[in-house]
Amino acid sequence: MEPDDERGRAPQRKGISYSQPLARDAVAQAAYARHAALSSHSLDDEPIASASAHRHDPARSVSCPHQLPPHHHHSRGGESVYLHAASFGGGGAVTLERAVATSEHGGAGGRGALPEFVGAGGGEGIFRVPLRAAMHPGRPPALEVRPHPPRETQVCSFLRTLACEPQLRQLWTGAESGVRVWGLDELFAGSVAGARRGDEETAPFTESVPAPPALCVALDSANKLVWTGHKDGRIRSWRMDLATTPAAAADGGENAPMFKEALSWQAHSRTPVLSMVVTSYGEIWSGTEGGVIKAWPWDVIAKSLSLTPEEKYMASCLVENAYIDLRNYVTVGTMFSLPTTDVKHMLADHCRAKVWSLTSMTFALWDARTRELLKVFGMDGQVESARLEPLVMPEQFIEEEIKVKPTKKEKNQGSVTFLKKSWNALIGAGGAVRRVATKGTFVEDNRRTETVAQAMDGAIWSGCTDGSIIMWDGNGNWLKEFSYHNSSVQCIKALGGKVWVGYASGTVQVMDVEGNPLGGWTGHSCPVIQMAIGGSYIFTLAHHGGIRGWPLTSPGPLDDILRTELAKRELSYTRVENIKMLVGTWNVAQEKASPESLWSWLGTASSDVGLVVVGLQEVEMGAGVLAMAAAKESVGLEGSANGQWWIDNIGKALDEGISFHRVGSRQLAGLLIAAWARTDLKPHIGDVDAAAVPCGFGRAIGNKGGVGLKMRVYDRRICFVNNHFAAHLENVTRRNADFDHIYRTMNFNKSHGSAGFPFSHLLFSSILLHYFTVYDAYNFFAFLLQLLIRLSNCIKQ
Known part of the structure; x- marks a missing residue:
């Protein structure tokens, strides 16, 4: 499951305000009355109960940055708690001690358990407890083709494209390492034992031989071929009948049988194939950078496919030299009516035998038979240029060109030629000038075309980065525009009377052909970048590489029936994994601990835990250190020698290296957080991200603030945040404001200090990613704080 697969809501508990001290009996109430009238506490709670007998336990230890005398804290029943300060040994090392008292709740000789803190307002708004249920109540039951793989396992193998062949019931994906294909009849067979890491729960699939990243895919059902455009500028074809789906990864995942391409050629020499389409006449059109569009006639492709495998090189050369540069069809003098930006999308309108080519800002409409450019228009529907015809010049002007002596007529011809070139230049730049004058550069940069699709009624739908959807008729005339989400539209798919839209927020929305919303749900926890329809499902490809299938009838009454029946059988498809975690925090006051102290603090207590998370405060302080840390953060650097020590x-x-492995760390000036996982648990940890939020001077200096680590363990998201707030009772409001600032603004959008986990580049630069914040739905969340300074006034009493 993904982070959005939350489980049932936890029982609501009555919130307790910790802004005022809590009195437990008349004696304590009288003792606190005068103090409460003068000040308030931000983190007071019920006093820790303990028995009269105390014992020393070095394995369960906490720290105190300053030497404080033992303090007796009154509580209900007369129990007392003793907190001993840390003592500083020779050589600047810190020795850690703690006396843990036994509790009446633990029985004879038992250890007292710390009471749970429940802050006021818990369970409301962003502090709500995430849902926990076998089936998500807010969306249809999904068919998990490929569960969310850990990001660290997808280096050089991210999935980019998705297409489905309905006749042979095959689901094709283009990856960074080649092509994969699933058989729709095999999706319910379950995962195969021994699959490679990241595909343990994936349905059986077949993979092609290694190939450069596939950026686009086009299906040719008539010839049972799949065409893919790659980053190296080549176009490759794959035979559907050879790409059968045996038990994938039968020999451990890497030695499974692979299929080879049928034909390939160099379509573009130095640029990648960004888009591709098969026209109504069987031609293959491809677009690349700089507005270049090439076409290959079907008769040449058919002849090359008929050659034997031994003549593969000859077939490749035959197709490679038979291309048609469509810019030659729209050239007038030295100007082109086509935009010179990247051709990112192409669409074949088989109803009208036309081809649409799209850049980020413009549309071009072509005749698929004659390859004639019909018109070029912008996102506002205004025609920027049509097929340009050269100016008609008198015959005498042409005849005069062969004369040696310059005449008056030659001068007139030169004037006409100059006017012609000027007129072409004005036409080419007119659209850009109009856009800048009416909308402005900022609007244009935030309003780009991301996808295009054709509905069953012939209308063309285009989605934009600002969440708007524009409908066009088959001749390129603007019909209407509407928007239901602020998130970027990433993909659109249509079938029958329904249209599905995938957003960068992970939402899947269903509409009718008129653009009226029929329903929607959160399909993934990250952008939905591609969709394909096959069988009775619409499949969605998420940015992280997960693939899910959703019933075409959703949303509908069948969803509630399936959810109910699947919830009854939860134990048949779920498993429980128990993880022990050791979380510790220490204000080290710029000192360095002795090996004995670290061993007594963590070494002895970590023998039976799987995950260790440590948060440190005041690793280093001083104006110079803080200024240097702020300068490093501004250029994307972090860490220091003390932190690394x-x-x-x-x-x-x-x-x-033997028992534990570090999975991630993050330092912000004097704040440091790091996590270690046991060797047998490390393969189940992924998507490690780090973040930091400074709360110091101007909320730009890291002497105060928070650092966090986010990770997925057994496909469940957990988060740890180490904080350091302002001390003293008069800073209650500031501490609460800093907490709220960290809780709301910490974004896990970069991989800082993830040891051994390289961060793969984004698949598409235009995707507006939904960054995870602290208050996203986590299955486990922990705040690491230094609390002793909050008790300073109580200790003085």
């Missing part, structure tokens, strides 16, 4: 020595205490 703590990471290395904590790793030694945990036997890093």
Whole structure:
């Protein structure tokens, strides 16, 4: 499941305000009355209950950055708690001690458990507890073709495109390493044992031989071929009948049988194939950078496919030299009526035998038979240029060109030629001038075409980055525009009387052919970049590489029936994994701990845990250090020698490299957070991200603030945030404001300090990613704070 697969809502608990001290009996209430009238506490709670007998436990230890005397805290029943300060040993090392008292709740000799803090307002708004249920109540039951794979396993193998062949019931995807194909009849067979990491739960599939990244795909059902355009500028074809779907990964995933391409040729020499389409006449058109569009006649392609495998090189050369540059059809003098920007999308209108080619800002409409450019128009529907005809010049002007002596007529001809070129230049630049004058550059940059599709009624739908959808008729006339989401439209698919739209927020919306919404749901936790229809499902490809199938009848009454029946059988398709975590925090006050202290703090207590997370405060301070840290953050750098010392020595205490492996870390000036996972748990951890939010001077300096780590463990998201807030009782409002600032603005959009986990580049630069914030739905969330300074006033009493 993904992070949005949340489980049932936890029971609501009554919130307790910690802005005022809590009195438990008349004696305590009288003792606190005068103090409460003068000040308020931000993190007070019920006092820790303990028995009169206390014992020392070095394995369960916390820290105190300053030496404080033992303090007796009154509580209900007369129990007391003793907090001993940390003592500083020789050589600047910090020795850590703690006395843990036994509790009446733990029985004879038992250890007292810390009471749970429940802040006021819990369960409301962004503090709501995530849902926990076997089936998500807000969306239809999904067919998991490929569950969300860990990002670290997808380096050089991200899925980019998606297409479905309805007759042979095949689902094709273009990846960074080649092509994959699923048989729709095999999707319910379950995963295959021994699959490679990242595809353990994936339905059986067949993979092609390694190939450069596939950027676009086009189906040719009549000839049972799949055409793919690649980053190296080549076009490759794959035979559908050879791409059968045996048990994938039968020999461990990497030695499974692979299929080879049928034909390939160099379509573009130095640029990638960004878009491709098969026209109504069987021709293959491809678009690339700079507005270049090439076409290959079908008779040449058919002849090349008929050659034997031994003549593969000859077939490739035959097709490669038979291309038609469509710019020659629209050239007038030295000017082109086509835009010179990248051709990102192409669409074949088989109803009218036309071809649409799209850049980010313009549309071009072609005649598929004559390859004639009909018109070029912008997103506002205004025609920028049509097929340009050269100016008619008198015959005498042409005859005068062969004369040696310049005459008055030659001068007139030169004037006409100059006017012609000027007129062409004005026509070519007119559209851009009009756009800048009416809308402005900022609007244009935030309003680009991301996808195009054709509905069953012949209308053309185009989606934009601002969430708007524009409808056109078959002749390129603007019909209407509407918007239901602020998120970028990434893909559109139509079948019958329905149209499905995928957004960058992960939402899948269903509309009718008139653009009226019929329903929608959150399909993925990240952008939906591609969709395909096959069988009785519409398949969605998420940015992280997961593929899900949704019933074509959704939303409908059948969804509730399926959810109910699947919820009854939860135990048959779910499993429970128990993980023990050790989370510790320490204000080290710019000191360095001795190996014995680290071992007593973490080494002895980590023997039976799977995940260790440590948060440190005041690793280093000082104006110069803070200024240097702020300068590093401004250029994307982080870390320091002191921070690395703590990471290395904590790793030694945990036997890093043998028993534990570091999965991620992040430092912001004096704040540091790091996580280690046991060796057998590390393969199940992925998507490690780090983030930091400064709350110091002007919320730009890292002496105060928070650092966080986000990860997925057994396909469940967990988050840890280490914070350092302002001390003293008069800063209650500031602490609460800093907490709210961190909670709302911490974005996990970069991979900082993820040891051994390279961060793959974004698939498409135009995708507006939905960055995860702290208050997104996590299955486990932990805030690491230094609380002793909040008790300073109580200790003085």
